[in-house]
Amino acid sequence: MDKPISGMMIYYYIVCKRKLWYFYNQIQMESDNENVKIGKVLDENAYERADKHINIDDVINIDYIKSKGILHEVKKSKKIEEAGIMQVKYYIYYLKERGVEGIKGKIDYPLLKQSIDVELTDEDEKYIESVLLDLTEIVNRQLPPLLENKRICKSCAYFELCYI
Ligand code: SF4
Numbered sequence: 001m002d003k004p005i006s007g008m009m010i011y012y013y014i015v016c017k018r019k020l021w022y023f024y025n026q027i028q029m030e031s032d033n034e035n036v037k038i039g040k041v042l043d044e045n046a047y048e049r050a051d052k053h054i055n056i057d058d059v060i061n062i063d064y065i066k067s068k069g070i071l072h073e074v075k076k077s078k079k080i081e082e083a084g085i086m087q088v089k090y091y092i093y094y095l096k097e098r099g100v101e102g103i104k105g106k107i108d109y110p111l112l113k114q115s116i117d118v119e120l121t122d123e124d125e126k127y128i129e130s131v132l133l134d135l136t137e138i139v140n141r142q143l144p145p146l147l148e149n150k151r152i153c154k155s156c157a158y159f160e161l162c163y164i
Pocket of ligand 1: 149162
């Protein structure tokens, strides 16, 4: 049976489809990577007073909810901002599909002392539906998608797997 599509998978779909395939197929090297460690430290220390890590169906892993109806995702940089935005839009989409309406999102960048608001449009919903179909096809392939030489490869946890 297919696993549920999590917000992190949507994030990886935008970042790199090969990375998505590794992640879905449980080839995980994230804990060794310095960038991921920084992310975890940030996560633990940035917003100590807020309610943190709300997990819904293992699909949504919200960093925290501070005020009613606004879910927050914490990111360390804006390097792949588009992917973070789509991850949060997917959370809002997922909740809406289950009857939870009127939710908005916010992405916080504590290192930059910035945040951006995220809302789900009708167009986003159509896009997410097409992503879910494409993503499901990709993760069920026998082999990962071909390597694309990307700018982010050098800081990716799978670098050694892809390049050596
Ligand atoms: S090293 Fe590059 S190609 Fe390989 S999974 Fe990471 S981002 Fe994708």
